[in-house]
Amino acid sequence: VRIERTRDGLRAWLDGLPGGGGMRVLVPTMGALHRGHLALIARGRALAGPEGTLVVSIFVNPLQFDRAEDLAGYPRPEERDEALCREAGVDVLFLPPAGEMYASDHSVTVSERALSLGLCGAVRPGHFDGVCTVVLKLFLLTGCRVAVFGEKDFQQLAVVRRMVRDLDVPVEIDAFPTVREEDGLALSSRNQRLDAARRADAPRIRRALLEAARLSDPAEMLRLVRTRLGESPLLRVDYVEVVDAATLRPVEDLRGAALLAVAVFYGEVRLIDHIAVGPRRE
Ligand code: AMP
Numbered sequence: 001v002r003i004e005r006t007r008d009g010l011r012a013w014l015d016g017l018p019g020g021g022g023m024r025v026l027v028p029t030m031g032a033l034h035r036g037h038l039a040l041i042a043r044g045r046a047l048a049g050p051e052g053t054l055v056v057s058i059f060v061n062p063l064q065f066d067r068a069e070d071l072a073g074y075p076r077p078e079e080r081d082e083a084l085c086r087e088a089g090v091d092v093l094f095l096p097p098a099g100e101m102y103a104s105d106h107s108v109t110v111s112e113r114a115l116s117l118g119l120c121g122a123v124r125p126g127h128f129d130g131v132c133t134v135v136l137k138l139f140l141l142t143g144c145r146v147a148v149f150g151e152k153d154f155q156q157l158a159v160v161r162r163m164v165r166d167l168d169v170p171v172e173i174d175a176f177p178t179v180r181e182e183d184g185l186a187l188s189s190r191n192q193r194l195d196a197a198r199r200a201d202a203p204r205i206r207r208a209l210l211e212a213a214r215l216s217d218p219a220e221m222l223r224l225v226r227t228r229l230g231e232s233p234l235l236r237v238d239y240v241e242v243v244d245a246a247t248l249r250p251v252e253d254l255r256g257a258a259l260l261a262v263a264v265f266y267g268e269v270r271l272i273d274h275i276a277v278g279p280r281r282e
Contacts, residue, residue, distance in 0.1 A: 001085050002092040007101075007141055010094050014053070014143065021091070023052030026144035026171075028135060031058035032075040032189035033084045036179035040148045041088045043176050047146050048091075055142045056085055057094040059101060063109070064130030069268055075189055094142070101137065109133045110167075112159045115248050119155050119261055120272065123238055128159050135160055139171050147171050152178040152186050154259060154274055158248060178273075180206070186273045198266040201234045209260055209275040218242035218251060221260055221277065229264060238263035238270065242277065254278050 004010040014021060025048040027040050041056060048054045058081055065071035078095070085093045109129045115121075116128035139147065149157045161173050179187050184206035185199075194202060208228035212221040225240045243250055245257035254277060261274035 001082065001090045003082065003095060004092055005095050005097060005100065007096065010055075010092065010141060013092060014055075017053060020143075021053035023048050023146070024055060024142060024144045025052060026055045026057065026138060026142045026147040028057045028059075028138050028147065028149075030060045030074065030189065031081050032077055032192065033058075033081050034179075034187045034189060034191075036150060036152065036187040038084065038088055039179050040150060040176050041085070041090060043174065044146075044148045045089050047148070047174065053091045054089065055092050055094060055144060056090045057096075057138050057142075059094070059096055059134065059138075060098075061101070061130055061134040062098060063102070063133055064127050066124040066127055067268075070270070073193060073268065075192055094138075101134065110136050110163060112162055115155065115158045115162055118243065118248055118250070119239065119241060120263060121155065121159075123263070128156070131156055132159060132163050136163065136167075136169065139169060144171055146174055148174045148176055150178065151175050152188075153272070154261070155248060184210075186271075188271060190269050190271060193269045194266055198234050198269070201232050202266065202271065204228060204232055205262060205264060205271065205273050209262065209273060212260055213275045213277050216254060218254060218258070218260075218277075225260070225262060229262070234266055236265045238265055245276070245278070 004013055025044040027044045029037050044054050060074050110132035111129050112132055121128050157175055164173055183203040185203050208225045212224045215221050221242055222240050229237050240262045241250055242258055242260050245259050251258050258278045259274045260277045263272045
């Protein structure tokens with residue numbers, strides 16, 4: 001795997017590939033790679049094909065962090081990540097240091113103003129502006145034709161798709177289903193920050209969502225999830241919502257496709273998950 005740490009270096013390497021490196025696919029991440037990331041990377045490898053070029057980026061984007069503690073505590077096992085990318089058949093790993101991506105007086109950001117208002121956007125001010133800005137920069141730097149994102153971060157996926165639509169960004173967005181632990185916990189780089197007691201408690205998030213998804217009334221779903229999560233003294237609920245799958249606005253009935261979404265704090269560690277709910281699928 002080729003490692004590039006600067007924007008100029010990445011561009012020069014990509015430009016030097018015969019035929020532009022064929023089909024370019026990007027998997028953007030913040031590192032501390034787990035099986036979820038590796039599934040996205042395998043998908044990216046398949047989309048690029050043997051002749052194409054698979055780019056993985058690892059950048060803990062300061063612009064999308066709303067809490068200094070979360071940014072400072074974010075795991076950064078660089079050597080392990082490099083080895084995993086090598087084994088996964090990544091062609092080039094883009095690892096810019098913090099100072100590389102933004103000029104000290106940078107003043108242009110991308111703002112999505114509908115889908116990012118609720119859910120994580122409401123409790124993490126500026127988060128999705130940070131996501132859109134770095135994702136667009138990564139698209140422009142890599143010249144990728146396709147980028148792979150995880151459904152776990154469904155609001156991020158929706159916001160990025162809206163940016164691509166509204167700004168005519170020539171990148172196809174490919175979505176990959178959530179990869180989970182055996183006990184149902186969605187894989188996340190933040191899971192490794194949970195102590196043993198919290199890690200053992202965390203599968204209740206998925207269990208609560210599965211139990212609530214059998215109900216047919218959003219208000220009852222919210223009540224049940226709050227009750228089940230409230231049974232743990234180790235977590236604090238950030239939000240529980242039932243939203244329309246397309247607009248991400250709260251819904252009061254289940255006539256259309258919807259998502260039951262939660263965010264919780266285990267101490268300083270914030271975890272999110274969701275489940276599809278809505279009209280009975282036969
Ligand atoms: P992150 O490193 O957390 O920014 O995530 C990088 C990409 O991996 C994003 O597109 C995430 O949605 C995706 N991702 C993170 N966790 C999972 C998971 N458990 N399953 C599938 N995709 C994931």
